[in-house]
Amino acid sequence: MTLKEEIGKGGFGTVYRADYFGIDVAVKHISAPGDEEDEMQEIFIRREIAILKSCRHPNLVSFIGIVEGSEKEGVQIVLEFLPGGDLGRLLFGKDHLGYYTRIKISLDVACGMAYLHSRNIIFRDLKSENLLMDESGRVKICDFGFARTFSKRYRPTTQCGTDEFMAPEIILGKPYDQSSDVFSYGMLIFEIITRRDVGKLIPRHVQNGYKVDESHLRTQIPSDCPKHFVELGLLCIKWEPKRRPTFIQIIDFLKKLMKVTPKD
DSSP: OEEEEEEEEOSSOEEEEEEETTEEEEEEEEOOOOTTTHHHHHHHHHHHHHHHHHOOOTTBOOEEEEEEOOTTTOEEEEEEOOTTOBHHHHHTSSSOOOHHHHHHHHHHHHHHHHHHHHTTEEOOOOSGGGEEEOTTOOEEEOOOTTOEEOOSSOOOOOOOSOGGGOOHHHHTTOOOOTHHHHHHHHHHHHHHHHOSOHHHHSOOOGGGTTOOOHHHHHTTSOTTSOHHHHHHHHHHTOSSGGGSOOHHHHHHHHHHHHHTSOOO
8 A cells, every 4th residue: 555645634643645556545644642642642543443443334434454553553444435525615616506415414414423423433523524525425424533333321521622612511521422523514404505614603691601693693694595494403402401402304305305405
């Protein structure tokens, strides 16, 4: 396997395009952790590898294998290469993007997330940078560094993810479950709808427990956006976790919405 150019960087490693017997692959190189980080980084890396090995779905990046070097060299995770880049590049670019395509993108993400939740996995870092596109435009979830399993008896309290997409209960240090991913998904929907950075689009503050100001948000929505698409996003970002829909419900809703939305 021959490493080529760098194509991405994350909290735990650098991603390269590589040649694997004539096939383009993505290689996530995770350097050996420093002394202070050893335990936590090791936990996240092992979780990521375990989840990648156990999961197979059209809307998840495909795992190919692992190359383990010496303790100093670290680990290389080999994944399928997706030439379309991340979703943010498409959203914040200038190419035309109709609402049918935007709804299809949202459906792809929901399908991948529904699969993860069916396997009792919380993703915990859903955002446009962690969504890659193949040559056909299909969206696939990548970077499982913060993903972990959950159960009804145990809910995590670890604060991790990306601030702009993070559910209020995570920021506030409360126990959370899979509905926290739904909140992040709702924030993603509004990034898809407006094609604007969600951190600037939806300011949140500690004074009201990081609740979204829905009235202000409505004023930022393009006038041509399908009303039901907006309402779905608002349901997903409810402050109370129990009021958010499941991804199975979201999939059903989006499939119906696609049937009544003109193709681009």
